[in-house]
Ligand SMILES: [Zn+2]
């Protein structure tokens with residue numbers, strides 16, 4: 110078959126199962142589970158894999174799944190991903206009544222897209238025209254939430270990293286994968302249905318404890334050590350760093366005080382803060398992270414308090430591969446028209462697809478199909494045809510381009526890509542971001 114005929118076949122495979130594929134997204138919408146708790150979603154996804162003829166499903170990490178389609182001919186391996194996890198958003202119209210878990214980031218559509226891409230390619234007529242492999246993965250825990258729960262899992266040895274794709278890399282589940290893609294839902298954006306390219310921020314997160322000494326706030330404040338004052342000075346210290354941040358690094362630091370004192374009549378002795386330190390470059394946010402630590406120590410030092418700083422790795426910034434983005438945009442334009450395909454800008458948000466993009470050619474396009482604010486109470490996917498069917502077709506057609514014939518185009522994308530990190534350097538970097546420090550002057 111010509112490449113045009115293969116593409117037509119792939120599209121018609123998706124069309125003929127459209128109703129069922131959209132049903133998958135809607136079923137998952139009704140079983141929201143946050144990261145490393147996606148037990149029902151994982152079981153359900155495995156069933157869908159089986160229904161569409163995939164056997165030998167490999168289990169990865171706590172809830173992750175992996176299926177492989179092998180053309181039997183040598184060539185690159187292309188990975189199509191979907192994220193299993195939900196958020197927790199109190200009052201979301203699709204929230205679980207008991208847990209408040211809710212798909213307020215649209216991940217339920219990703220699993221349906223991934224299955225759609227897989228079933229459309231897993232067709233003998235299609236596979237005959239392709240080389241290499243297609244790997245389908247359902248990944249846990251993209252959202253960096255419920256940190257205490259995940260820290261417990263870490264202590265129990267069930268996971269090392271708090272985010273699912275990091276864990277997949279460490280476990281070797283992506284060894285041998287050459288190219289990766291997934292599509293995220295996003296808000297409606299005028300005429301545009303698909304958007305590709307763009308950048309976003311990486312992060313580290315910190316939990317901070319200032320320890321002072323309690324004393325009568327009226328009668329004997331001179332005998333106390335005021336941990337809240339130390340925290341206040343530290344926050345001022347953080348803000349005074351801002352003139353050193355460079356535009357190119359898009360630094361964002363947004364500390365909160367989660368515990369400010371125990372009783373108004375007592376000098377605060379245990380004050381807790383949390384913050385993210387975000388930036389569009391790794392060097393940028395690591396540099397800002399050091400400055401935050403310095404300010405935290407400075408606050409403690411001035412007051413004579415102690416400070417405990419726990420730093421955890423978050424996400425790395427995304428590096429959408431230019432050549433793969435171009436190829437995707439051409440396929441997306443052929444599918445829905447050039448005027449409906451946009452270029453994404455810089456987002457202050459983050460994803461662990463950024464981590465993958467440091468290691469291999471990666472794209473993380475958006476499908477504009479939802480109303481409301483992402484992560485908000487009103488974020489609801491409205492246009493399932495775009496969110497599942499159109500998004501899946503654009504990825505499936507791109508996979509056909511990559512692997513058609515002897516997979517020349519796929520090989521070219523891989524050859525032109527220069528990894529920003531090797532797997533070893535990446536894991537070392539993540540591990541170096543875990544820091545626990547106790548400071549007392
Ligand atoms: Zn999200």
Ligand SMILES: [Zn+2]
Nearest residue numbers: 214216251293
């Ligand atoms: Zn998301």
